[in-house]
Amino acid sequence: MKFISKYRRHKFATPLLLLFALFGIGLTFSVASATEAPTAVDAAARSTLIAEGQQIFLKGCSSCHGLNGEGAAVGPSLIGVGAASVDFQVATGRMPMQDMSQQAMRKTPVYNDEEVAALAAYVASLAPGPRAYTNEEIKWERDGNTADGGELFRNNCAMCHNFAGQGGALTQGKYAPTVMGVEPKHIYEAMITGPQAMPVFSDKIITPQEKLSIIKWIKAAESEPNLGGAPLGRVGPVTEGLLIWTFGLGLLIAIAVWLTAKAR
C-alpha cells in the first residue's frame, strides 16, 4: 500500500478520487434503479417495432399517405397524428379504406393487434402526437358519472350522433356513425384525435374525467333495456310514423274490410 501513501499528496490525487467516487455513485445508482436496464432493451424492441410498422406502412398505407407518411393527393399527412389516431382508424377497420367514398366506414379490421401496435409505433415515431390507450387504462366504470355524461353527450355529441348515439347524417354523404358497441378506448381516442368529420375535443374542452363520464353514459345507453318496448331503431318519429301507416292503419283497414264483408 505504499503506492497510496506515496501519491496521496499528488496534485491529481483529489480529482482522481472525486472521479472514482462519482463513477462509484453512478454505478451504484444504475445498479440500484432496476428500471434502467429494461429501458435499453425496450428501446431496442421499439426500434424493431417501428421497423415492422414501417414495413406494414409501406405495403398497406403508403400508396395514399406517401412513402414517409407525408400525405398525397388522396390521403392526408400522418406526421404528428400520433398513435391514438392509428389505433382508432386501423383497429376499427376504417383504415385501410375499402373504397374512395365520402367516409371510411367501420368494418372488420385488416390488421391484428400486433400489426396495429407496430403501425402506431411507426406513425408515432414520425412526430409526437397523442398516444394510444388500452381499454384497461380507460377507467370509465370507476371514474365516470352517467348523468354528467348524458349532459355532456347532449351538449357535444348528440347533434351529430343522435340523442341515443345511433348516428346521423352529415353533408355530402358524410355521416356520424353509431357509438353503440364501440370499445371504450376507441371512443376516447376518437374524442382526442377527431377522426374524419369529427372535431377534436381537447382536454381543455372536455376534461379526461368528463370523457370517462361520456363513455359511461354511452355504455349505459348501450346496455339499457328498451323500456317502452320495441325500440324502432331509437331514431325518433320517422319509424313511429312508418309503423302506424303500415301495421297500425293497415290492420285497422283490414278489419274494416272484414267487418263489412258480405256473408257468402
Added chain:
Amino acid sequence: MTARERVAGTVANYVDERTGAAKWMRKNLQKVFPDHWSFMLGEIALYSFVILLLSGTFLSFWFDPSMQHVKYEGSYQPLKDVEMSAAYASALHISFDVRGGLLMRQIHHWAALIFMAAIVVHLMRVFFTGAFRKPREFNWILGIALLTLGIVEGFLGYSLPDDLLSGTGVRIAHAIIQSIPVVGTYLSFFAFGGAFPGYVFIPRIYIVHVLLIPGIFLALITVHLMLVWYQKHTQYPGPGRTEKNVVGYPLMPVYMAKAGGFFFIVFGITAFLGAVASINPIWLYGPYTPGQISAGSQPDWYMGWLDGLVRMAPPLETYLFGYTVSWNILLPGLIIPGIIFTGMALYPFIESWMTGDKREHHILDRPRNVPNRTALGVMSLTFMIVALINGGNDLIATHFDLTINQIMWFSRIGIIVLPPLAFVITKRICLSLQRADREAVLHGKETGRLVMLPHGEYIEIHEELSPEKKFALTQHEQPKAIALVTEDNQGVLNPKGIRAKLQARFSAANAENIAKPTASEVKELESGKH
C-alpha cells in the same frame, strides 16, 4: 214472459212515460246506413279520439305543466340529479314511477298518430268519391277544420313533455312565428311571454292542449256527426240505390254491434302498440335546453311534410324598409300550408264552379269516372309525399347510403315536377280503367278459357256480366263541357269575360271521358250474339 223481460219492460215503460223517448228511439235506431269498409275510416278517427280523451285524462292526473327548474330525483338513474323543468320531471315520473303510466303515455301517443292517419284516409275517401258535393260542403269544411286542429293539437302534445325533441319542435314553431313580416317578433313575445323559451309557454299550451282544443273538437265532431245523421250517408252506386234512398242495414242491431265492436278493436290495437312498441322515449332525449339538439330531430308524421318543406326551402331573405323577410321560413312554414289548407276547404265550391254542377249528390262517384278530380287528388298527395320524404332526409341518407344533399335536390326538383306528372299519369290510368269497364260491359269478362273451333280457330270465351254489375258500371252520368259564350245573340260580350273562358277550359277537361256504352250498343250486342 221471463222475469228479465218483465223487469226490462217495466223500466223502459217508466222511462218512456216520463220522456216520450220510445218514438224518437224507434225512428232513429232503425236509421239505415250503407255498408262499405271505406265508410268506417272516419269511425277509426272517432274511436281514437275517445281513446285520446281517456288516456289523456289519466296522464293529466300526474303531469305538472310547469317550467320551474327542478333536480330529478326519480328512479331513472341516468338522469339522476340532472336539472330539468318540472314538466319533464313529471313526464318521467309518469313513465317510471306511476303504475301503468308508461303504457298510458304510449297509448296516448300511438292513438294520436292513428287519429291523424285515420282523418287523412277518411278525407281521401271523401275526396276521391266526391262525397263533399252538395249538400255536404259544410261538413267538408268542418272536416278540414278538424284536420287542422288535429295537427295543432298533436304538435302541442308533442311539445308538452319538454324533452329535447319537444323543445326542438317548439323552437321551430317559434322561428315560424318570428318569420311573419313586421309583427312576427311581437307575436313571438306575446306567445312566449318574452324571449324564447321563457317560463309561460308550457303552462299556456297545456291548457290549450287539454281544454280548449279538445272542447272545440267535441263540438265540431258533434256537428260533423249530426250533419251525417241529418243529411244521411252517401252510398256507392248499385241496383236499387238512388239519390232518394239509402240501402243498407239499420243502426240497431247491426251497426250497434259493428261499430261497438270496432271501437274495442281500435282500442285493442292501440293498447297493443302501446304495450310492445316504444314511442317517444323521452328519457333518452333528456331535458330541453336551447343549446342542445339531436341529429335526426323530426316531428310526428302529420307535421313531417311541413318539416320537409322547411328543410328543402332555399336560403331566401330580403330586406325591406328595415325589416328582414325570411322567405326560407315564411314560404314553407306559412304561405304554402296556408294555400294548401284554404284550397282544400274551398274545393267543393271550386269544383262545382268548374263543372257547373249545382245539383245534390248522394250517390258516390267511382274515382275512375271523374278522372280530373282523381288526378288532382293524386297530384296533391304526391306533393305531400315528396315533402314528407324530405322531412326524413337525414334518416334516408344514413339508412340507404345516400347523401342528404342529393335527397334535398331530388325533393326540390321533385316537388315541382312530380305532382304534374302524377296528374297526367293518373288521368291516363282513369281513362284506361273506363275503357276496361266499357269492354267488360260490351264483351263480358275474359275467362281465360280457350276453345278451338272445328276449323282450327281459337277463341276465348267471354262471360257476360250480371245485370247488377252492368248497371253499376254504366249508371253514372258523364259530364258535358260548358259551351263558351263569348257574346250573346245581340252581340253583347259575355260580362264574365276571362272567368267564362276559364270555366269553359276546366269543364272541357273535366268532360274528357271514354264514352260509356249506351243502351242501344248493349242491346245490339246482345241480339247479335258476338
